[in-house]
Amino acid sequence: MASGKLAGGAGGPFRSCANGICGLLDGGPPLPRLRSMERGERLDTGTGLKLWTVLGGIVALCTSLADGRRQIVGLSTPGNLFCPPDETERLDFWIEALAPSQLCELDLSSHARTIAGNATLASELFRAAQGQARSIYAHLVTLGRLDGMERVCLFLADMAWRIGERTPEGCRVRLPMAREDIADYLGLNAETVSRIFSRVKKARLADFRSPTEYVVQDIAALQSRAPIPAPHRPAGLEFEEREVALS
Amino acid sequence: MASGKLAGGAGGPFRSCANGICGLLDGGPPLPRLRSMERGERLDTGTGLKLWTVLGGIVALCTSLADGRRQIVGLSTPGNLFCPPDETERLDFWIEALAPSQLCELDLSSHARTIAGNATLASELFRAAQGQARSIYAHLVTLGRLDGMERVCLFLADMAWRIGERTPEGCRVRLPMAREDIADYLGLNAETVSRIFSRVKKARLADFRSPTEYVVQDIAALQSRAPIPAPHRPAGLEFEEREVALS
């Protein structure tokens, strides 16, 4: 094999994934597969190692308890790559589109031998898993120690960095998910989220133009309401675009 | 290199680590190093990849917010292997002994080349990171959706599995950490933990012989109070003992 710029390069089979994993496989059949999901649609994580890259929309990694309580453990927006845990005993997870979304699915379950034999690929996966752990930790602290206002401000700032659109009047964000979903992500309930949004608006930290759109003039001010900085780049198991030398 | 049983086998340089990682290194200098820690002692995670195996005691991965609130994001008891996130921007983490502890530290920061060139090692690390993610997710759900009683029952059952000692009268657990530490792990405060312990005792789910020792007759009953099953084996980034084929 040759060396080459994989991430976003012309040679990669899925340019939009921008993760470089595809190019490291030995080209056996299960190649990346595009999927479209409607809002509310679920995808079972199934068995075996699979990776997903979000191309559009917003996708959640969810779990639920016996009595129906749901917890969203992670959100992925375009550019994020994620890999659900292969949990068999304790909790079961599924992937759910919170808005119409497009994903690229990479099924590595039949590539176990490739992974075990390709150090570059294996260490890429390790790096990726570490990156994912990092963002889970931040969310864990959020749920363990932040109050409602802090959680919501962190969330709004996070979404602004992820999917906000810079305009002359500030950063405009189209929130592609329902209050219920936000609540399940933040460990609150939907009414509480709605109430806190009102408080945020009253405090002029964000201006809600409609239930699904807000404008932030000063992201730093919003962020400083939470004692944890929001990530400035897409969170999750992402890959930076960079040169990868093939073995 | 030959094939062999590394985990716990006679050939491994650090039998007690039981993780098989050491044996996969090419034997360059920074070899495993034993450390003893007093209660309250901290270890900075520093830069570069390091792995720790707990040999004795109990060790926490901690972080804290600007105003001093502390969150323990993970606990490691003997047999656990863990790898702190190399967080530089958002949160900073440290390792803290909650009781006198012994660790084995493996510094891989100078072995980047070995990792990138050794597929078995790299995929071991990936597997390990995935295992760690799995237990963080369970804790995240605990903090997001469980009430105090559920969190405490899950914790007591978890500790019973991890460090309980089977006796004729039930599973006896010497709790090696303070109420404050339990609270910081469970996202509660120390007084609340103490109150819930009293309720647990009154409900005969566990019998507190002293502030640092309890006996559980029926772990299943304790566990069923929480809507998430406790892990039956040491949580965290653990390795199963198994045959490893060296490349």
Place this chain on the structure above:
DNA sequence: CGCAATCTTGATTTCGATCAACGAGTGTGG
């Protein structure tokens, strides 16, 4: 023994959940 740290318990407050009503927006069918 005496002191300090830790644990427990009580009183009160606060925050978020729950229950309930209502309004806005959307889609459907008559």
Place this chain on the structure above:
DNA sequence: CCACACTCGTTGATCGAAATCAAGATTGCG
């Protein structure tokens, strides 16, 4: 075109769980 059902979001009233504040009790250690 309107009537209707339906989902979603907002707001109010009330309740309950946990935090906070404040004693005491217990434990452990020099």
